[in-house]
Amino acid sequence: MDIFIQHYKKNMAGRDYAVGDIHGHFGRLEHAMETIGFDPGQDRLFSVGDLVDRGPQADQALDWLALPWFHAVRGNHEDYAIRHSLIGGVDIENYRSNGGGWFLDMPRTRQKQFGLVFNDLPYAMEIETDNGLVGIIHAVCPVPDWAQLADALGSESARMQAIWSRERIQSLDETKVKNIHAVVVGHTPLQEVVALGNTVHIDTGGWLEKGHFTLLDLGNF
Ligand SMILES: [Mn+2]
Incomplete structure (x- = not known):
């Protein structure tokens, strides 16, 4: 808890990619990674969060988070799991209708294991690239300037x-976030990648019947 922004130094060996919401479709994600020739020996994959709920393999999330080349911020679906397992007061019907049934039906001890790992996920990541710093956050950068983000995330409403x-x-707000090359987000499924100012929306619904996973090359956009 309380790691709001995780910083990553430039990948000197391989490539860095970002992927949108996964929602329990790790099999489809693996397929998308194969098609771009992802090399786990030197490449890294950064997730915008929402690893779980809705899809059939949500319970693999902890295995993925243990991989040395896979990093994620927390999404609102990780937030459901954290609140249900560690805090309480989650609207159970709402959670179930948003795909949380697999979690609600797990033993309490297992729920807590997930909750503790998810609670260590940062709200934002920033990665050094050839084009400068690229930020990753689940839904939106809540402040106009990335330099203000660490302080801003001290407030629950900003989180x-x-x-x-x-x-x-x-x-369709095109205002640029200052002091960052680009901010990569997910959360809202779209048919194609959409850039608004320097905020790039990459949830192309890889978890949906007719969607696909976008693997955005962070050093090349
Ligand atoms: Mn979301």
Whole structure:
């Protein structure tokens, strides 16, 4: 808890990719990684969060998070799991209707294992690339300047905005986030990648029947 932004130095050996919401479809993700020739020996994969709920392999999330080349921020679905297992007060019907049934039906001790790992996930990551720093956050950067983010995330309302908000995509807000090359987000499924200002929405619904996973090369956009 309390690691708000995780910083990653430049990958000097291989390539870095970002992927949108996975929602329990790790098999489909592996297939997408094969098609781009992902090399786990030198490449890294950064997830915008929402690893779990809805898909059939949500219970693999902890195995993936243990991989040395896979890194994720927390999404609102990890937040459901954290709150249900560690805090309480989650609306059970709402959680189940949003794909949380697999979690609610697990033994309490197993739920807690997931909750503790998810609670260590940062709200944001920043990765050094040839084009400068690239940020990753689940839904939106809640402040106009990336340099303000670490302080801003001290407030619960900013943290909730970071993982839940659809305001920017709904209002097609093209304002650039300052002091960052780009901010890569997921949370809202779209047919294609959409860039608004320097915020890049990459949830192309790899977890949906008709969607696909986008693997965005962070050194090349
Ligand atoms: Mn989400």
